[in-house]
Amino acid sequence: MGMITRVLACAFSLALFCVGVPLLSLGTAPPAAALGNGLALTPQMGFNDWNAYGCNVSESLIKSTAQAMHTNGMQAAGYSYVNIDDCWMTHNRDSAGRLVPDPAKFPDGIKGTADYVHSLGLKLGIYEDAGTATCAGYPGSLGHETTDAQSFASWGVDYLKYDNCNNTGAPARTRYTAMRDALAATGRPILYSLCNWGQDNVWTWGADVGNSWRTTGDISASFSSMLSIFHSNVGLASYAGPGHWNDPDMLEVGNGSMTATESRSEFSLWAEMAAPLIAGTNIPSASADTLATLTNSRVIAVDQDPLGKQGTMVSSSGGLDVLAKPLANGDVSVALFNETGSTATISTTAAAIGKTGASSYTLTDLWSGATSATSGTISASVPAHGTVMYRVAGGTSGGGSAVTGAVHAVGAGKCLDVPRATTTAGTQVEIWSCNGGANQTWTHTASNQFTVYSGSSQMCLDAYNNQTTPGTKVEIWSCNGQTNQQWTLNADGTITGVQSGLCLDVAGGATADGTLAELRTCNGGSSQRWTLG
Template sequence: MSLRRTLALLFSAVLLTVAAQLLSLSTAQPAAALGNGLALTPQMGFNDWNAYGCNVSESLIKSTAQAMHTNGMQAAGYSYVNIDDCWMTHNRDSGGRLVPDPAKFPDGIKGTADYVHALGLKLGIYEDSGTATCAGYPGSLGHETTDAQSFASWGVDYLKYDNCNNTGVPAQTRYTSMRDALAATGRPILFSLCNWGQENVWTWGAGVGNSWRTTGDISPSYSSMLSIFHSNVGLASYAGPGHWNDPDMLEIGNGSMTATENRSEFSLWAEMAAPLITGTNIASASSDTLSTLTNSRVIAVDQDPLGKQGTMVSSSGGLDVLAKPLANGDVSVALFNETGSTATITTTAAAIGKTGASAYTLTDLWSGASSTTSGTISASVPPHGTVMYRVAGGTTSGGGTSVTGELHAVGAGKCLDVPNSTTTAGTQVEIWSCNGGANQTWTHSTSDQLTVYSGSAQMCLDAYNNQTTPGTKVEIWPCNGQTNQQWTLNSNGTVTGVQSGLCLDVTGAATADGTLAQLWTCNGSSSQRWTLA
C-alpha cells in the first residue's frame, strides 16, 4: 500500500473518531461537506407538491419540463424537474421494488426521465425515510439499497427524502443509510434532506446531504414566508458549496402572496443562498411570476460561486439589513421591510464590510438602475417589500478577498491538493478526492495570494518560473509577493493568474485523483471552474 493511501486511511479513521466525539456534544460544529461534487451552488428547479399535491403524473412532469425549456427558466439556471409524493403504487413488487403507478406514469419513471433529459433538464423524485411516505405509500426505511438502485436505473438525478412514519429511528441514522445507498449506485444523485429542521440537522447535514430543510412546511402566505425566513437566516455558518440550508420551496405565484411579497421571498432566498425550487403551475404562470423567477441579477447572487449565505447586519422594528459577500469582492445587500407601512431602511458600506473607496457603485437588482454613494446605502421600501443592491468598489472584509477552505474543482468534483502533504517547494499541485486535510485547505488572502499550510510551513500557489504560456505548471513555492503568485477569483468560477491572465485548469479536463493542475487559455469549460469554501 502506498504512503498516500496509508495516510488517507489513517486520516479517515481520525475523522471518524472526531466525528463520533462531536456528535456527543450538545454544541456540535458544522460537519464537513458531503463531497459528491453536486450542488456547488444551490440547486434550482421545480417540485409539483405546492401546486398539485398528490395529483402528480407523467403528463404534468413532461408539460412542466417543456414549459421550463421554452419560457426562459431553463436558460436562467433551473435544471431539476422534481416529482413529489404519490407517484407509486401502494405495494412493492415481488422483488421488493417500488412500482411507479402505471396510470399516472404509463412510461414509468425511466420514460419520464428520458423525456426530461432529452430537453437538457434533470429529473428528481421523492421518497421517505420511514416505513411510509407522508401520503401513505411505501417508504424506504429498510429498503434503502433496493430503492437507490431503482432510482439510479431509472435515471433519477435528485432525491427529496422526507421524514414521515420514521418509527423513532434517529434522523441521522436513517438519512446516512440512504446517503450510502445512493453513493453505492455510482450515479450522481443530489440528496435533499427533508426532516423539517428537526434534531439540529444543520449541525450534521453537510456530511450526509447536499441540502437540508431547516423548518416545517411553507405555505403560500406572507406570514409563513416571514416565519421561515426568521428560522433560517441565523444558520449561515452551516452552509456552503455542496451543502445548503433549505428554507423550503418557493411559493411565488401561489396563494395570497402579492407581487411585492413574491419579490421579497425571491430576494431573501437568494440572499440566504437557498435552493430555488419553485412550486407553482409553470405552464400557466403569469408574466409577473416568470419575470420574478428569472431575474438574472438576483439569481447571480444566489448562485455566486463563493457560496456564502447572507447574514443579518441589523434588524430594528422589522426593518432588516442583510449582507452577502460575493466571489468578485462585491457585496449583495437586501433591505427588507417586514412591516405594514412604507419605511426608509439605511445602512452603510462599512456596516456591510466595504471599505477603502471614496465612492461605491450600487446596482438595484430589481430595476437594474445604477447609482453611486460615498458610503450611505438607503432606500424607501414598501410594506413587505425588499430592495436589493449589489455594491461594488473598495475592498471587502470577510468577503471574496479573504476566504479559507477547500478549492473545489467543479468539473471533477475533487479538491486542489498538495501531493502527500509535502512542503517541498516546486511540487506541482493536483486534484484529489476531498478529505478536509491541511494540504487541501487554501486561503485567498487580501493580497490575492492562494496560500496553503500555516506558520513557517506556509506556501503560495505559484506559476512556475514566472511563465505565462498555456501548459505552465502550477506549484507550491515560498510566498514572495510576485504577480505569478497572485490569483483572481472571478464571479464565473474561474481562477485567473494576475500575471498571465490564464485560467487555473485541470489538465485534459480529467477527473481522476492525481490529475495535475496547470495554466491554460480560459475557455469556459467546467475543468476551469472552482469554488473556495
C-alpha cells in the first residue's frame, strides 16, 4: 500500500495510530529452512493489484488478470501468484469473529475466486495487516491471527502479504511471528510476505519469520522512487537466500512516469538483486513493450537462479554502477546501471566480477540476446537511466566463486550433513534438520569440489570407490582432486558428479532425518534438487 494511504488511514482511525550478520557465516543458523514451508526457494513471481488499482479490487479484476496472465505469456514465464491487496473485505467481522469478503466485490467469495485462479494453474494471494486495522481501515489481524489464518487456508489462499498499519506500537517481530505460527498451524503451504516497510531492521530477523520482507517504504511509479529503493536494498545481500528474500517492493513496470528504459532498469536491478518479481500494472491492458519487459526469459533466469545469491555492488562512481551476481552453473550476471541523465560508458573486468582462468569470455546481452567475446573487459554505452545486463561465461568463478553455505535438499527442506560431525573417511553423508553446524557447512570450490571442515580436518564430498552406477553412496574422503570428487552445479538445481554424470539424490526421495545421500540417474525430481547458500 502507499505511505500516503497509510497516513490517511491513521487519520481516519481516531483511536489507533501508526508506527512509523551475514546469515550464512559459520556457526549461525541457516535461515533457508527456518519456516519449514518449502516455499520461495527462488524469489516469488506474480501480480498484486495495489499499484494500478488501489482500493478498487474485485473478483472480476482478479479473474480477468489471472486469465490474461494465463494467455499472454506471463504464466509460462514463471509468474504464478495473483494477489489481492487491501479493501477486499467488509468493515466488520461476522458474529464468529471471522473476516467477511465484501459480497459486492467478491460475489463468489475468496474461495470462489481462488477456485477460478487455481483452475488456470495459478495461485491466489491475499492481504491483511499486523495491526488492529488495515491501512485502508478494514479489520486487521492483530489478536485474530489463528482465526484469520484458518479462514485463509479454508479459502485456498496460497500467499499472504502482511502489512504494518495501526499496529498499536507492539513489537513487530512478535506480531509477525504470531501470524507465522498461525499459518503453519493450518497445515496449508502459504507463502508469507512481511510488509513492515523496512522498519526494525527486519532483514536481521525476517528469515526466521517470513519468506520475504520489505526492506523499504513504498515504491511509486517514478525513476527517483525506484532509485532510492534500489540504494536501500542493494547493500543487504548477505541476508537473502533460498526461502528468504529481501523485497524492495512491487514492480512499477508499465506504470506512471516510468519510461520503457527505466522500466527495463527496474526489472534488471530487481532480478540482479534476487528480488520478488510482483507485477503491479494493468495486466489485461499491458502494452507489448511492458509484457516484453516482464517476460524476458534471460533476465528472469538471473532472478530465479537456484544458487539464490543476491547481486552485490562491484563499483559505483558518479552514478555509474556495476553489480555482479554469481549463478549456479558458474556464470556471473553483470548489470551496468546508469543513474545519470546522460548516456555514459560503464566498464568493469572479468577479474573484478570474480571470473578468472580464460583467455576469452562469452558475453550474452540479456536484453538483446546478442553474444560477443572479450579477453576480460566488460563495457557498454548505457543510456540515461538505463541498464545493460550481461551473462558472463567461461573460465572459473574465482575470487568470490568459492561459495560457502548449507546445501539444502529442496524436496526434504533439510541440509546435507556429515553424521555426528565425524571426520572419518568413508562416512556416508545424509540429510538432517538444518542447524548451521560445521558438518553442514560446505564450500563449492573453483575446482568444483565440495569441501567440509577446514585445515587438517578438511574432507571432500566423494563418490565411493570411483563407482559410476546408480545407488553409489556419497561419502566424505580426503581431498585428492580426482573426478569422483568434482561436482557441477546445474541451473535446474541438480548437482551432478563429473565422473559419473549421475545426480546427487536423497535415497528413496525420503524426507526423514538420517536419510542417506547417493547417486542416481538424473530425473528432475525434487529429491535431486539442491540450493547452496
